[in-house]
Amino acid sequence: MVRSSVAAVLALALGAAAKTVSYDFNVTWVTANPDGMVDRKVIGINGAWPLPVIEVDKGDQLVVNMYNGLGDKSTSIHWHGMFQNGTNEMDGASMFTQCPIPPGSSFTYNFTVDQNGTYWYHCHTDYCYPDGYRQALIVHDADAPFVNDYKEEFTITLSDWYHDMMEDLSTEFMSLYNPSGAEPIPNSFLMNDGQNQTFKVEPNTSYLLRIINTGNFIAQYIYIEGLNMTIVEVDGVYTEPQEADVLYIHIAQRYSVIVTTGNSTDINYKIVTVADSDLMDGIPSDLQLNNTNWLVLNENAPLDQAVVTAATSDDLVAFDDFTLVPTDGMALLPEPDIQINVTVYMVNLMTGYNYAELNNITYTIPKVPSLYTAMSAGDLRTEEVVYGEYTHPIVLKHNQVVEVVLNNGDSGSHPFHLHGHNFQVIQREPPIGPLFNSYLDGDPIGYDPDNHTAFPAIPIRRDVIVLPPQGFVVMRFVADNPGVWAFHCHIDWHMASGLAMTFVEAPELIPTHVTIPDDHFAACAAAAVPTVGNAAANVEDYTDLTGQNVQPADIPDGWTSRGEVAMAFSVLSAVLGIISIVYYGLADLKHRPKQAPAARDSSEGEATAAATVVPAKQG
Numbered sequence: 001m002v003r004s005s006v007a008a009v010l011a012l013a014l015g016a017a018a019k020t021v022s023y024d025f026n027v028t029w030v031t032a033n034p035d036g037m038v039d040r041k042v043i044g045i046n047g048a049w050p051l052p053v054i055e056v057d058k059g060d061q062l063v064v065n066m067y068n069g070l071g072d073k074s075t076s077i078h079w080h081g082m083f084q085n086g087t088n089e090m091d092g093a094s095m096f097t098q099c100p101i102p103p104g105s106s107f108t109y110n111f112t113v114d115q116n117g118t119y120w121y122h123c124h125t126d127y128c129y130p131d132g133y134r135q136a137l138i139v140h141d142a143d144a145p146f147v148n149d150y151k152e153e154f155t156i157t158l159s160d161w162y163h164d165m166m167e168d169l170s171t172e173f174m175s176l177y178n179p180s181g182a183e184p185i186p187n188s189f190l191m192n193d194g195q196n197q198t199f200k201v202e203p204n205t206s207y208l209l210r211i212i213n214t215g216n217f218i219a220q221y222i223y224i225e226g227l228n229m230t231i232v233e234v235d236g237v238y239t240e241p242q243e244a245d246v247l248y249i250h251i252a253q254r255y256s257v258i259v260t261t262g263n264s265t266d267i268n269y270k271i272v273t274v275a276d277s278d279l280m281d282g283i284p285s286d287l288q289l290n291n292t293n294w295l296v297l298n299e300n301a302p303l304d305q306a307v308v309t310a311a312t313s314d315d316l317v318a319f320d321d322f323t324l325v326p327t328d329g330m331a332l333l334p335e336p337d338i339q340i341n342v343t344v345y346m347v348n349l350m351t352g353y354n355y356a357e358l359n360n361i362t363y364t365i366p367k368v369p370s371l372y373t374a375m376s377a378g379d380l381r382t383e384e385v386v387y388g389e390y391t392h393p394i395v396l397k398h399n400q401v402v403e404v405v406l407n408n409g410d411s412g413s414h415p416f417h418l419h420g421h422n423f424q425v426i427q428r429e430p431p432i433g434p435l436f437n438s439y440l441d442g443d444p445i446g447y448d449p450d451n452h453t454a455f456p457a458i459p460i461r462r463d464v465i466v467l468p469p470q471g472f473v474v475m476r477f478v479a480d481n482p483g484v485w486a487f488h489c490h491i492d493w494h495m496a497s498g499l500a501m502t503f504v505e506a507p508e509l510i511p512t513h514v515t516i517p518d519d520h521f522a523a524c525a526a527a528a529v530p531t532v533g534n535a536a537a538n539v540e541d542y543t544d545l546t547g548q549n550v551q552p553a554d555i556p557d558g559w560t561s562r563g564e565v566a567m568a569f570s571v572l573s574a575v576l577g578i579i580s581i582v583y584y585g586l587a588d589l590k591h592r593p594k595q596a597p598a599a600r601d602s603s604e605g606e607a608t609a610a611a612t613v614v615p616a617k618q619g
């Protein structure tokens with residue numbers, strides 16, 4: 001995972017033109033034991049795991065021929081952070097832009113990488129990336145503003161790790177025995193898909209560290225004892241250098257930092273990671289929350305474990321990314337043409353399971369991938385109705401300035417990701433840092449457009465933003481990328497419980513911007529997923545949603561108010577004839593009952609009873 005920046009500079013000097021970088025990925029199960037505790041099945045590529053780090057230069061064409069050799073599981077690959085401008089069909093999000101690729105099928109991803117910086121790739125089908133199907137994707141740029149400021153670079157992935165397969169964990173997660181939606185607790189934490197990693201460095205020398213959280217669930221704090229980090233890039237956006245001593249990196253976020261070693265060769269630097277224990281419902285006594293890895297100056301000096309002085313992760317005060325400034329100086333976007341207000345809730349629906357909702361919708365997969373609906377719906381492609389109510393579609397007009405107001409009615413933080421764009425972060429409360437949990441003292445507080453601090457003149461842009469507990473974040477972007485783009489929480493548990501919605505951008509332009517290759521249709525045929533029709537796969541009348549997948553019904557009113565949730569469950573258990581719900585009394589009530597943030601302009605309706613219930617999620 002080392003690459004000399006000298007090589008990149010040299011390549012440019014020699015006049016290297018954009019090239020095609022091709023990979024053949026044969027995806028199969030292999031066995032691995034990255035934490036030294038348990039051998040388990042992981043998703044490998046060409047018989048190996050960890051997966052290959054993809055490295056390209058800005059402007060290259062990336063071609064990946066994927067064969068699904070898993071035998072028992074569908075897959076796809078999302079190129080996290082790639083805008084896929086003009087290649088929406090290559091975005092890799094199952095049921096948004098393609099069919100899940102079933103075992104035995106092949107599928108080629110092919111797109112131009114017209115971006116710079118630190119990205120990653122991962123499976124985007126029904127709980128698959130945390131089984132190991134994720135890795136870094138690095139775009140080298142010989143023109144990066146910091147390209148002369150370091151000697152060598154290292155890619156560092158952080159992740160949580162489970163000993164059990166996602167298939168088994170997910171069955172426990174979405175179940176009557178887990179009505180509070182408590183997420184499975186990881187068994188360990190990894191760096192570069194292992195532990196006790198060493199990075200050989202020299203004294204008095206600068207290094208670029210590209211840090212990526214490729215985990216499923218847990219944000220991590222990271223610091224290096226005795227060294228500060230100078231942030232120069234977040235999520236593919238170059239930033240004016242800013243010094244930080246501690247970073248908080250949530251799922252799918254990336255930071256590039258420059259560190260400079262000291263003149264002494266007496267010590268090895270400890271890279272310390274600490275898991276954010278606020279996200280966990282309980283901390284098993286044998287879970288190692290903090291881990292040490294090393295920048296090695298002296299191979300003869302000991303590799304000591306760090307002594308973490310912070311009592312809990314709350315005591316670590318991390319850098320607030322809201323204060324970063326992109327080097328390109330892109331100014332605050334003007335007042336929006338469209339404002340989208342959505343609030344995160346964790347709720348129980350009639351199945352008795354816990355779901356996540358944006359407003360009152362828990363994302364439920366359509367019968368036809370939404371992009372294929374856009375391709376086949378004719379003039380009706382501009383109407384939200386054809387995408388179905390439960391994909392939570394919002395149609396955006398070409399080049400509109402879009403403002404998303406995201407409120408958090410939940411007590412956990414959520415890393416939200418937008419496909420196809422990065423976005424300006426123009427407001428967030430409370431900030432990352434000592435006040436991060438300060439809104440937990442009372443009820444959730446929503447964004448108030450009539451009472452906020454001034455927006456930054458040059459806001460930071462990123463593609464994953466941390467939504468603080470019971471707080472809010474406000475984002476803006478320009479709808480200049482025709483296509484179907486997912487907007488979702490990147491915690492895979494929450495994605496699976498429906499914390500997603502669909503932006504259908506400039507649908508009238510999608511047919512001229514998108515071409516679906518034959519092998520994409522062949523994967524659908526093999527998976528028996530229709531490729532024309534509305535969300536219900538109706539082709540006669542695209543406004544007729546009869547037969548669409550619907551979310552489970554709400555629990556009847558009167559039972560869901562605060563304090564009566566437990567009661568609601570006893571009633572529900574009678575309704576469903578389930579005796580074992582007694583277990584509920586033992587379950588940890590992590591998420592607060594559904595409750596509107598104070599400033600929220602609530603116009604919520606009651607759900608009508610659903611005809612059929614499809615809890616299936618595939619994002």
Ligand SMILES: *[C@@H]1O[C@H](CO)[C@@H](O)[C@H](O)[C@H]1NC(C)=O
Pocket residue numbers: 026027028047067069
């Ligand atoms: C993928 O790998 C498996 C296991 O090694 C092998 O049996 C299969 O032929 C390979 N398929 C392709 C398309 O390379």
Ligand SMILES: *[C@@H]1O[C@H](CO)[C@@H](O)[C@H](O)[C@H]1NC(C)=O
Pocket residue numbers: 034035036194195196
């Ligand atoms: C890393 O080192 C720690 C402390 O010595 C040890 O407990 C752990 O098993 C090691 N991890 C691996 C994967 O070897």
Ligand SMILES: *[C@@H]1O[C@H](CO)[C@@H](O)[C@H](O)[C@H]1NC(C)=O
Pocket residue numbers: 061063108110111
């Ligand atoms: C990838 O796409 C480019 C541009 O559309 C095309 O020229 C090239 O033939 C494609 N390559 C493959 C292997 O499909």
Ligand SMILES: *[C@@H]1O[C@H](CO)[C@@H](O)[C@H](O)[C@H]1NC(C)=O
Pocket residue numbers: 058114115116141142143144236
């Ligand atoms: C990539 O970096 C170059 C400078 O090297 C810059 O001109 C360009 O705008 C960057 N691209 C994106 C998408 O940020």
Ligand SMILES: *[C@@H]1O[C@H](CO)[C@@H](O)[C@H](O)[C@H]1NC(C)=O
Pocket residue numbers: 204263
């Ligand atoms: C450290 O590096 C700087 C420039 O990179 C150099 O000027 C200085 O002499 C070096 N110091 C030592 C002790 O090597």
Ligand SMILES: *[C@@H]1O[C@H](CO)[C@@H](O)[C@H](O)[C@H]1NC(C)=O
Pocket residue numbers: 226227228243244245
């Ligand atoms: C790191 O930066 C902080 C503030 O940015 C500063 O207070 C501290 O002295 C710096 N530490 C080192 C080791 O440079």
Ligand SMILES: *[C@@H]1O[C@H](CO)[C@@H](O)[C@H](O)[C@H]1NC(C)=O
Pocket residue numbers: 204260261262263
């Ligand atoms: C290393 O020594 C040089 C002078 O010899 C000094 O300029 C530099 O700041 C020192 N570096 C560190 C990290 O202490």
Ligand SMILES: *[C@@H]1O[C@H](CO)[C@@H](O)[C@H](O)[C@H]1NC(C)=O
Pocket residue numbers: 274275287288289290308310311312313
């Ligand atoms: C660091 O790990 C040790 C051992 O697992 C644990 O006792 C301690 O609470 C951890 N510290 C933090 C801040 O998580």
Ligand SMILES: *[C@@H]1O[C@H](CO)[C@@H](O)[C@H](O)[C@H]1NC(C)=O
Pocket residue numbers: 451452
């Ligand atoms: C405006 O917001 C601040 C804190 O963000 C709050 O203290 C104050 O009460 C609010 N003012 C009004 C009029 O709502």
Ligand SMILES: *[C@@H]1O[C@H](CO)[C@@H](O)[C@H](O)[C@H]1NC(C)=O
Pocket residue numbers: 083085420421422480481
């Ligand atoms: C997509 O490309 C068009 C030009 O073809 C450009 O105007 C637009 O800004 C791009 N959007 C993104 C998100 O890259």
Ligand SMILES: *[C@@H]1O[C@H](CO)[C@@H](O)[C@H](O)[C@H]1NC(C)=O
Pocket residue numbers: 339340341405446447448449599600601
């Ligand atoms: C969004 O919510 C704010 C109040 O928080 C309200 O003023 C505004 O009209 C809402 N916008 C839409 C489009 O509902």
Ligand SMILES: *[C@@H]1O[C@H](CO)[C@@H](O)[C@H](O)[C@H]1NC(C)=O
Pocket residue numbers: 360361551603604605606607608
């Ligand atoms: C959500 O609320 C809206 C507005 O009140 C209503 O029209 C819609 O039917 C509701 N959807 C669900 C799934 O409850």
Ligand SMILES: [Cu+2]
Pocket residue numbers: 413414415489490491494495499
């Ligand atoms: Cu989440």
